Amino acid sequence: MLILGADLATNRRRTSVKWRAFPEDVLPLWVAEMDATLPPAVVEEVHDLLTRGDTGYAWPGEYVAAFTEFAADLWDWSVDPVQCRTVTDVMVGIEEMTRILLPDGGRVIIDDPVYDAFPLHIENIRRDTARVPLTAEGRLDLHQLERAFAEARADGSPAVYWLCNPQNPTGTVPTKNELTALAEIAHRTGVRVVSDEIHAPLVDVHADFVPYLTVDPRGITATSPSKSFNLAGLKAGLVVAGEEASDALAALHPVVSYAASHVAIRAHTVAYREGRDWLEQVRAEIRDNRALLGDLLAEHLPKARWREPQATYLAWINLTHLRLGSQPARTLAKRARVALGEGANYGPSGQGYVRMNLATSPEIIREAISRIDDLVDDWQE
Ligand SMILES: Cc1ncc(COP(=O)(O)O)c(C=O)c1O
Numbered sequence: 001m002l003i004l005g006a007d008l009a010t011n012r013r014r015t016s017v018k019w020r021a022f023p024e025d026v027l028p029l030w031v032a033e034m035d036a037t038l039p040p041a042v043v044e045e046v047h048d049l050l051t052r053g054d055t056g057y058a059w060p061g062e063y064v065a066a067f068t069e070f071a072a073d074l075w076d077w078s079v080d081p082v083q084c085r086t087v088t089d090v091m092v093g094i095e096e097m098t099r100i101l102l103p104d105g106g107r108v109i110i111d112d113p114v115y116d117a118f119p120l121h122i123e124n125i126r127r128d129t130a131r132v133p134l135t136a137e138g139r140l141d142l143h144q145l146e147r148a149f150a151e152a153r154a155d156g157s158p159a160v161y162w163l164c165n166p167q168n169p170t171g172t173v174p175t176k177n178e179l180t181a182l183a184e185i186a187h188r189t190g191v192r193v194v195s196d197e198i199h200a201p202l203v204d205v206h207a208d209f210v211p212y213l214t215v216d217p218r219g220i221t222a223t224s225p226s227k228s229f230n231l232a233g234l235k236a237g238l239v240v241a242g243e244e245a246s247d248a249l250a251a252l253h254p255v256v257s258y259a260a261s262h263v264a265i266r267a268h269t270v271a272y273r274e275g276r277d278w279l280e281q282v283r284a285e286i287r288d289n290r291a292l293l294g295d296l297l298a299e300h301l302p303k304a305r306w307r308e309p310q311a312t313y314l315a316w317i318n319l320t321h322l323r324l325g326s327q328p329a330r331t332l333a334k335r336a337r338v339a340l341g342e343g344a345n346y347g348p349s350g351q352g353y354v355r356m357n358l359a360t361s362p363e364i365i366r367e368a369i370s371r372i373d374d375l376v377d378d379w380q381e
Contacts (some may be wrong), residue, residue: 003036003278004285005361011035016233018357022339027368030329030339032168034230034313034346034359041131041274042229042267048265058236060086067223068239073276074201077211083241085259087337089232090198093239094354095125098160100251101192101220102127106158109148109191111140112317113346113353115168133349138307138316140171142181145324149189151307161186165212166203169240169316169346169355171309173207176215183216192245198237199312201279202226204287207310217242220249228279229271230359236265282359284311289358292365300373313359316343320352322376327372329354336375338368 008027011019027117041336046356049055064084071077098108108122112131122129132148135141152159163182165171174182180185186193195212200223203209212219224237237330241249290308293315303321324331329342342352347374358365 003091003282003361004034004289004360005194006035006037007205007361008364011360011364013121018296022333025360026337026339027364027371028339028363029339029357029360029364029368030341030355031202032227032312032314033232034282035361035364036230038230038249038270038276039275039278042231043272045270046234049266054260054262054324057258058086058260058265060257060260060265063236063272064238065266066269067272068274070201070213075209075211077214079213079240080243083243083246085239085249086257086265087239089224089226089235089260090196090222090224090237091121091258092256093237094162094194094196095121096193096252096256097220097222097239097248098122098162099125100126101160102158106160107152108305109145109152109159109161109166111167111202112348113169113343113350114162114164115196115328116341116345117299118162118164131347133347134146134167134170134172135151137379138167138172139180142175142178142185145182146185146189147169149185149191153189153191156380159191161168161188161191162194163192163212165195165197165320166199166311167197167207168309168312169314169341169353170344171312171314172210173203173310175208176210179210179212179215181248183212183219186216187218192248193219195219196289197221198227201225202283202286202313203284203311204309209311213242216223219246219282220245223276225268227284229268229275230305233260234267236260236268250264288357289313289360289365292362293356293358293369296369298368300369301376314341315356315358316353317356318343320355322379324376324379326351328352332372332375335379336371 341355
């Protein structure tokens with residue numbers, strides 16, 4: 001049975017934001033949630049906790065242990081449990097560590113385009129933002145990054161770069177060479193790197209995920225199985241500090257770690273420990289959905305441009321040549337009844353793009369492209 005196989009009627013019973021934010025007749029392929037059934041062991045764990053009334057405060061040692069085993073297994077990355085802390089979720093971890101690295105203000109450098117919540121979280125901690133465009137292939141532009149790092153540091157202020165590894169929305173996976181060069185530039189300019197690795201378990205078989213801390217002992221990573229196992233509704237995450245970032249980790253106030261939920265931590269622990277077969281299957285289904293999208297675009301929307309992602313379940317599609325106006329996602333939600341991410345929300349270079357969530361059933365993807373195709377035919381008549 002497909003993990004991402006639920007039909008439209010079944011998915012419509014979902015109550016999270018993806019399925020509730022738009023009217024019933026809109027196909028929601030926007031926010032990064034999966035229309036997935038969960039690993040059975042996770043369901044059993046949460047069920048048992050609730051049945052026993054085992055719903056107190058968290059005891060997170062096993063969560064850290066499960067993550068270190070998972071990281072060693074998947075990426076051959078040896079993580080010292082002493083370097084890990086629990087946090088409420090990935091973005092809280094990134095915010096809190098950035099507050100510590102930039103105690104009196106300073107600049108946070110992010111990609112253009114990048115996960116659309118990044119600027120909101122920078123706004124929340126009241127730090128400055130600078131954007132650095134990715135290359136035309138959606139990869140890190142090391143020359144531009146070096147220039148931005150040097151500029152941020154020119155008056156002696158501290159600066160942090162939020163690496164999105166793998167990259168949302170382009171789905172690229174930085175190589176070891178790229179990350180080594182990034183670490184070198186960061187050291188030279190005195191910029192600290194905080195790496196968001198939430199999508200790492202969703203790297204495709206033909207790309208290698210490189211944990212940033214394996215190339216930079218001064219780096220800090222934030223991660224969680226919330227994206228890869230669709231557990232965002234069960235809030236928890238981890239911050240991992242490189243060997244030379246222990247001082248920053250020590251400055252993280254314990255109350256930040258206490259805020260992670262016990263039920264979430266248990267569910268995440270079981271996902272890491274017992275969800276490997278499920279993860280393999282969901283990655284295969286995502287791969288099939290990418291291939292399906294490629295075929296559908298070629299057949300029905302040949303003017304759409306996209307590059308098949310190496311990771312994530314997101315597709316970053318350039319619709320400029322379809323001439324759907326300056327906000328193509330808005331037009332598509334209104335006229336085709338398909339909700340996608342508006343490219344410009346991910347940064348100025350996303351103008352004309354949409355982000356499409358492929359973690360759903362092949363039928364829903366087919367229906368979405370058919371609706372867009374119908375609109376484009378009418379539109380261009
Ligand atoms: C790159 C990235 N980081 C963080 C998050 C959010 O993670 P959390 O809910 O754990 O804060 C998302 C959600 O889509 C994401 O894509």
